Amino acid sequence: xxxxxxxxxxxxxxxxxxxxxxxxxxxxxxxxxxxxxxxxxxxxxxxxxxxxxxxxxxxxxxxxxxxxxxxxxxxxxxxxxxxxxxxxxxxxxxxxxxxxxxxxxxxxxx
Amino acid sequence: xxxxxxxxxxxxxxxxxxxxxxxxxxxxxxxxxxxxxxxxxxxxxxxxxxxxxxxxxxxxxxxxxxxxxxxxxxxxxxxxxxxxxxxxxxxxxxxxxxxxxxxxxxxxxxxxx
Numbered sequence: 502x503x504x505x506x507x508x509x510x511x512x513x514x515x516x517x518x519x520x521x522x523x524x525x526x527x528x529x530x531x532x533x534x535x536x537x538x539x540x541x542x543x544x545x546x547x548x549x550x551x552x553x554x555x556x557x558x559x560x561x562x563x564x565x566x567x568x569x570x571x572x573x574x575x576x577x578x579x580x581x582x583x584x585x586x587x588x589x590x591x592x593x594x595x596x597x598x599x600x601x602x603x604x605x606x607x608x609x610x611x
Numbered sequence: 612x613x614x615x616x617x618x619x620x621x622x623x624x625x626x627x628x629x630x631x632x633x634x635x636x637x638x639x640x641x642x643x644x645x646x647x648x649x650x651x652x653x654x655x656x657x658x659x660x661x662x663x664x665x666x667x668x669x670x671x672x673x674x675x676x677x678x679x680x681x682x683x684x685x686x687x688x689x690x691x692x693x694x695x696x697x698x699x700x701x702x703x704x705x706x707x708x709x710x711x712x713x714x715x716x717x718x719x720x721x722x723x724x
Contacts, residue, residue, distance in 0.1 A: 544614070544717045
């Protein structure tokens, strides 16, 4: 079964502190992993995909197949990072649907 | 490019009425996906359509729910005889093809009273 778990519903850190949003998955194959972000009053938008291996807005995420994790990290949080973050997976072949985690609400305190 | 457009943004229906949610994909996109988000939960896949075809409806409830994506016009998610449990945010996404990025609309918030 495909499943994405984000263990933290809420995460609060101070500005300038490191932030890590956890994501674990289960999938019997090779998935694509994504992080989506939803800022206040805006639509859901793609932040990162593991295939591209890039850093967006200072965020990075590494796929760890051994631990089946895809944690999102940023060394120095900024107030504008406050948002809802969703981890998602998609099978490489076959089904095109995204399977989402429950989301983590990140709040950056000044 | 206006992006994925969903309307209405908010919809209130009484129990037993029908709800019609519309989704216009991004220009040039022929793949549409519908997701539902219940309160305090993540987005759950409902159905994947290409023009005039349902490709994957594994997430659709067996009764009262249907979806279409006609040759002309928007994709429609239709919920018949709505019940309180149908209250949720319904999101549409579109993509240009398999394996490409899916872009999301702003969602329709359905409230059943």
